[in-house]
């Protein structure tokens with residue numbers, strides 16, 4: 001997809017679609033008035049008829065227009081100007097991009113307002129438009145002969161104003177859009193392709209392309225590192241496990257190290273506590289935490305953020321078989337904690353246990369982990385909201401603030417000591433499930449045993465990481481949820 005910035009009046013832009021954002025009760029002034037004039041007053045007419053409401057994420061196409069350079073127009077509503085946020089903007093522009101990416105080789109252009117819309121600057125609109133055109137034009141139909149979505153042939157950005165700011169926004173929007181699409185791609189690919197080593201191979205390519213340091217710990221190294229909790233999960237599968245470590249050192253030798261840790265269960269059958277078909281159907285998505293970490297690391301490296309960040313991805317397949325780990329097994333994790341296995345389907349925490357304690361021993365200063373960890377979190381918060389859990393409120397506040405600024409919905413749940421009783425072991429130190437109630441929290445309390453005293457936030461992304469149906473503003477399948485937040489968090493750490 002070719003991305004180009006142009007400084008031309010909207011009326012002269014040649015494209016298959018010119019996307020024109022409009023706010024509610026917009027006055028026809030400036031560039032929009034010129035466009036109206038060139039089109040013989042149709043914009044004013046549509047407004048007075050109530051067809052052009054400007055309501056958030058509403059779209060109105062005009063095909064076969066004459067009098068301007070573009071052959072089609074797509075108006076997209078931004079809602080009330082003063083209520084505009086980055087999240088609303090993304091929703092509107094991704095809706096527009098999805099609405100016109102059903103054909104091949106489409107050339108689009110965005111008409112960027114010359115002034116801020118409410119609190120959102122023209123440069124932010126540019127970045128959002130580019131990200132939206134990348135994310136909205138790629139579908140989950142990777143293996144379909146007749147695809148439903150097609151990347152645009154070209155995207156023109158018609159923006160006046162400070163050109164270096166706009167150029168930087170184009171670069172930022174591109175990097176973020178491609179990072180989100182990388183995460184989506186990894187989640188959407190079938191589990192026979194994205195095995196632990198299949199994932200590692202993709203990570204290797206990403207690291208080489210964007211200059212990340214990478215290490216892949218294969219099974220012998222995991223054994224040497226005493227990562228026996230993670231290895232137990234892998235036992236039932238012929239696919240060997242691995243841990244991928246990628247590193248971006250943009251902050252110099254003395255800057256604090258941020259660790260991003262991802263659950264990468266490339267397929268979760270449930271193990272001997274086998275899932276029923278309905279529950280297993282989407283379990284290729286159980287590596288979304290790892291895919292989110294890799295997507296964010298790619299963006300952090302490409303943006304050359306002045307921070308030190310390490311991504312740790314724990315990759316295993318959870319399968320059944322004669323060698324599979326069993327209910328009643330006692331696992332000794334890397335840090336010496338003994339774990340009673342009550343349910344082999346509570347495997348994500350067993351993987352994260354060792355990866356987290358590896359990160360702690362590696363001397364990182366702050367940790368965020370991401371995992372499609374529990375159905376209970378989806379029950380608690382719904383499909384579109386991630387749960388946050390922490391041992392350090394200041395660090396959690398920093399993560400929540402980054403999420404808020406990017407418009408990704410995260411809600412903190414409590415970590416009171418009363419939950420600890422539910423995972424106390426009978427034979428070993430702790431049990432890998434705490435029973436039915438408060439399941440998202442008992443899972444988080446389990447993880448807390450492996451982070452020592454490091455400031456740590458656990459994000460349970462089981463709901464939002466994978467969407468069950470299409471919406472006008474997003475495709476079903478992998479969503480790339482939390483890539484934006486992680487990149488923003490790293491950016492803030494560098495300040």
Ligand code: BES
Pocket residue numbers: 268286343345346347348372373374375376378432433434439462463
């Ligand atoms: N990967 C699942 C959680 C999940 C559920 C992710 C739905 C995405 C959508 C996890 O490994 C799991 O199976 N959790 C169990 C835990 C239980 C056995 C304590 C669950 O949520 O039922």
Ligand code: MN
Pocket residue numbers: 268270344345346347348
């Ligand atoms: Mn499971």
Ligand code: ZN
Pocket residue numbers: 265268286345347348372373
């Ligand atoms: Zn799982």
